[in-house]
Amino acid sequence: MICLEVHACCSPRSVALRVSTRVDENGVVVEIGDTGPGMPKEVQARAFEPFYTTKDVGKGTGLGLDISRRIIVDRHGGEITIESRPGETVIRVRLPLRPPPAP
Numbered sequence: 001m002i003c004l005e006v007h008a009c010c011s012p013r014s015v016a017l018r019v020s021t022r023v024d025e026n027g028v029v030v031e032i033g034d035t036g037p038g039m040p041k042e043v044q045a046r047a048f049e050p051f052y053t054t055k056d057v058g059k060g061t062g063l064g065l066d067i068s069r070r071i072i073v074d075r076h077g078g079e080i081t082i083e084s085r086p087g088e089t090v091i092r093v094r095l096p097l098r099p100p101p102a103p
Contacts, residue, residue, distance in 0.1 A: 027078065027096040039084035047082055068093075076100070 018033040039047070046052045048069045053062035065080075072078040072093055077100030083090045 023097075027094050030093045030095075031090050033088060033090040035087055036089060038086040039082060039089050044082050044084060048080070 016035045018031070020031045020033075022029050043054060048065050049062075050066040051062040052066075053060040069080055072080045072095065076095055078093060078095040080094075081092045083092070
């Protein structure tokens with residue numbers, strides 16, 4: 001997941017990376033944000049699909065965010081979201097304080 005944000009650091013202009021954590025009434029929240037060019041809506045819509053990548057052939061598997069989603073959502077009952085606009089992209093992970101009931 002962090003790799004997605006770190007790629008913004010390769011931009012020709014200066015990009016700030018921000019990582020924050022907090023506890024709220026619903027659980028633990030981790031945010032990873034940057035001040036890069038933003039993520040197009042088309043990419044946001046497909047970002048968690050397995051094998052989806054914006055990289056050149058042979059440069060990525062497209063599994064990073066899919067695996068992250070499976071661990072966060074399916075295994076721990078949390079959520080992962082992307083909010084993006086030019087100048088700010090935030091990937092937010094929310095994990096519950098208590099594990100979900102076993103199936």
